[in-house]
Amino acid sequence: MSSVQVPTSKPVTARGSAPAFFSAWDVHAYYGESYIVQGVNMDVREGEIVALLGRNGAGKTSTLRTLARMSEPELHGGEIWLDHQPLHEMKSWQAARLGLQLVQEDRRILPGLTVGQNLELAQIAEPHGWTIERIYELFPRLGERHEQDATTLSGGEQQMLAIGRALARHLKILLLDEPYEGLAPVIVQEIEKTLQNVKSLGITTIIVEQNAIAALKLADRALIMDNGQIVFDGTSQEVLDNKELRDQYLAV
Numbered sequence: 594m595s596s597v598q599v600p601t602s603k604p605v606t607a608r609g610s611a612p613a614f615f616s617a618w619d620v621h622a623y624y625g626e627s628y629i630v631q632g633v634n635m636d637v638r639e640g641e642i643v644a645l646l647g648r649n650g651a652g653k654t655s656t657l658r659t660l661a662r663m664s665e666p667e668l669h670g671g672e673i674w675l676d677h678q679p680l681h682e683m684k685s686w687q688a689a690r691l692g693l694q695l696v697q698e699d700r701r702i703l704p705g706l707t708v709g710q711n712l713e714l715a716q717i718a719e720p721h722g723w724t725i726e727r728i729y730e731l732f733p734r735l736g737e738r739h740e741q742d743a744t745t746l747s748g749g750e751q752q753m754l755a756i757g758r759a760l761a762r763h764l765k766i767l768l769l770d771e772p773y774e775g776l777a778p779v780i781v782q783e784i785e786k787t788l789q790n791v792k793s794l795g796i797t798t799i800i801v802e803q804n805a806i807a808a809l810k811l812a813d814r815a816l817i818m819d820n821g822q823i824v825f826d827g828t829s830q831e832v833l834d835n836k837e838l839r840d841q842y843l844a845v
């Protein structure tokens with residue numbers, strides 16, 4: 594395995610300026626011949642929570658996957674920087690080692706393993722993040738279910754475990770894809786509390802969510818996507834106050 598090089602001086606992006614804590618610049622990505630992510634730009638400050646919103650099929654999940662350097666969709670151009678590291682030159686495992694953790698919509702809970710084993714497995718590769726004890730302090734419900742087969746957890750508990758696994762790894766930025774997906778309203782409230790906890794920890798987060806109002810309540814800033822591009826970048830409050838914008842792009 595090749596090691597990730599840590600540059601000695603701060604880089605300058607192709608657009609000529611030093612990147613923000615996390616930046617994407619002119620990012621394009623394809624599924625085969627399908628051109629989906631069409632020149633995405635974003636800057637995220639350290640500690641900020643950004644909601645990435647848009648209609649079904651706007652390209653939100655594809656953008657998160659591209660930023661996380663998953664093999665699909667395939668990056669065809671642009672730059673992605675995390676804390677002065679060029680993620681666009683890396684594969685997903687290297688980006689994860691540098692602290693980018695993607696929690697996918699299906700949560701990827703490993704079958705046949707307990708809650709504890711799912712967390713232990715997250716710490717197989719260095720560098721580690723939180724200890725499992727600390728994760729159980731944040732999510733006592735997981736601690737109570739340490740020995741339980743993780744696939745028998747409720748949807749909300751599985752979401753907690755997926756976030757817990759990200760905390761167990763080295764975490765500089767958390768990418769959350771539809772954390773409320775498929776959860777009953779009462780569980781959504783529970784996950785909202787979980788995410789408020791994450792927010793209070795000052796973890797830089799990008800959250801993709803169909804439930805735009807829930808995401809906007811949590812986020813400092815909102816990016817709206819349409820047809821694979823960012824069409825709005827402003828505060829969450831601006832989106833909450835702008836019905837026309839919501840009607841045009843979010844249908845909420």
Ligand SMILES: Nc1ncnc2c1ncn2[C@@H]1O[C@H](COP(=O)(O)OP(=O)(O)OP(=O)(O)O)[C@@H](O)[C@H]1O
Pocket residue numbers: 624627629647648649650651652653654655656665803
């Ligand atoms: N594996 C794939 N192969 C080909 N096209 C894909 C693939 N995954 C997604 N797409 C297409 O990419 C476009 C953007 O999808 P994406 O899932 O990123 O949108 P989204 O904004 O997250 O929507 P949703 O909220 O419905 O999940 C859609 O037209 C979708 O059909």
